[in-house]
Each structure stands twice: as structure tokens, then as C-alpha cells.
């Protein structure tokens with residue numbers, strides 16, 4: 001079984017796990033490592049960049065090159081690493097607070113620029129690590145710490161927002177479905193530009209509105225729609241409008257015509273080295 005393979009075990013650490021039991025983060029990390037192993041990536045081929053939060057604490061739970069940045073800033077850190085060295089596969093992880101509040105500015109430009117990286121949005125619909133405040137993805141009426149009478153503002157429709165930014169790859173999974181998440185991550189590993197992967201993540205401790213069972217009743221693999229065209233952005237926008245009843249998962253949108261950031265840089269044409277190879281001492285005395 002893959003979960004016991006020697007390659008999979010190399011990614012494990014002996015650090016104390018601080019996630020609550022049944023947290024969706026376990027499934028997400030498990031699926032990601034499965035995908036890496038299936039696609040032949042060793043720990044030395046990958047840089048995992050973590051934001052702040054319960055999702056960010058995944059940095060301690062994986063034995064690989066990791067970077068743990070400030071809240072909301074992971075996309076800028078990861079994008080810098082990705083353009084500097086395209087030999088590494090760069091994967092960034094962030095919660096809904098980091099992605100759609102503190103870091104929403106970086107999200108916008110990460111998608112627009114199509115940086116060569118995977119971005120995994122752990123959407124547990126609350127600020128988990130700071131004990132359950134409402135975020136911009138918490139549902140209307142949800143009673144949260146800091147909002148005991150219930151949230152009074154409609155949540156952001158995250159995928160509508162992403163699809164408005166001319167993305168090149170958009171997928172959605174559910175933390176209770178490791179098999180499907182693994183397939184999504186495998187496809188994202190093959191994508192050249194910015195792969196936006198949103199995972200609907202159970203947070204049994206603070207999100208009582210959308211637990212595992214709630215999602216399990218509503219998520220549907222997009223493959224059940226035989227006529228669905230994942231290259232049609234308006235079909236995708238129509239599909240993601242419903243966040244309550246029919247929640248479609250899988251690869252929802254792909255634009256193979258979009259060119260990633262590095263392939264558009266005229267200054268890099270015909271150059272075989274990576275930016276990271278070109279770092280050297282530079283004499284600035286001429287400039288002084």
C-alpha cells in the first residue's frame with residue numbers, strides 16, 4: 001500500500017502533531033505526499049512554503065525543504081523561490097484567513113502573473129489557530145468566537161473571485177476524499193503556471209456549520225457532468241455559484257493557452273541557467 005511505501009515514509013517526521021483529531025489537514029497532507037510520491041518527486045525536488053495558522057503548522061509535519069512565512073505572505077515568498085529556481089517544484093499552503101484577508105492582495109497578483117507554483121487553499125471557513133473567529137469565507141449566520149450572534153455578512157465566493165482573475169488552473173477538493181485530492185494534486189504537479197487548488201477542509205473543533213458529514217452529502221465530482229467543458233470559463237463560473245447544495249469538485253477550469261510568468265520574460269529567452277545559478281559577487285564601486 002502506498003501510504004506505507006519507503007518513499008512515502010521519507011516525508012514523515014517525528015515531531016509532535018498538534019492538529020486536533022479528525023482535522024482535515026491530515027487528509028490534505030497525506031494526499032499531497034501521495035501525489036508527490038506517485039509523480040516521482042523526492043524531498044530534494046520540492047520546496048513547501050507555509051503561511052500562518054493550523055494549516056501553516058504543516059511545516060513541522062513534513063520532512064522536506066520548508067519555509068514558514070508571515071500571515072498572508074506565503075504567495076510572495078513562494079513566487080520568489082519559484083521564479084529563482086524552476087528546477088524545484090514550489091508548493092504554497094495557506095488558510096482562508098491568510099488567503100482571502102491578510103494576503104488577498106498577493107493572491108490577486110499570484111493568479112494574474114501565473115507564477116510557476118501550486119497554491120493550496122485550506123478553506124476551513126474560520127481562523128482556526130486563533131480559536132475560531134469568523135473569516136471572509138465563514139457562512140452567513142455562523143456563530144463564531146468574536147461573532148456570538150452569528151456572522152452578518154455573506155461569505156466571499158472564493159472560486160468566483162479566482163475565476164475573475166483569468167487563472168490557468170482551478171481545482172477544488174474535499175479533505176474527506178484523499179483519493180480525489182491525490183488526483184488533483186497530481187494534475188497540479190503537471191501544470192506549468194499557477195495552479196490554484198482549494199480544499200474544503202473540515203475543522204471539527206471550530207467549524208460546526210460545515211462538518212465532514214455536511215460536505216460528504218453535497219460534494220459531487222465534476223466528472224458526473226458528461227458535457228462539462230473545463231476550458232469554458234463561463235461554464236466554470238456558472239458551476240461554482242452554488243456553495244450550499246451541489247458543490248462540484250475536481251479540476252473545474254484549465255486554460256492551456258495562458259503562458260506562465262517565466263515563459264513571457266524576454267530577458268530570459270535562450271538562457272539555460274536558473275536565476276539562482278547566476279548569483280555572484282557584483283562590484284558596485286563603478287556605481288558609487
Ligand SMILES: Cc1ncc(C[n+]2csc(CCOP(=O)(O)OP(=O)(O)O)c2C)c(N)n1
Nearest residue numbers: 053054055071095096097098126127128129
Ligand atoms: C498579520 C497577522 N495577523 C494576525 C495574526 C494572528 N493569527 C495567527 S494564526 C491566525 C488565524 C489563521 O487563520 P487561517 O489563515 O484561516 O488558517 P487556519 O488556522 O484556519 O488554518 C491569526 C489571525 C498573525 N499571526 N499575523
Ligand code: SF4
Nearest residue numbers: 019020023054128203
Ligand atoms: S482548530 Fe480546526 S483546523 Fe485547527 S487543528 Fe483543530 S480541527 Fe484542525
Ligand SMILES: [Mg+2]
Nearest residue numbers: 095096126128
Ligand atoms: Mg482557516
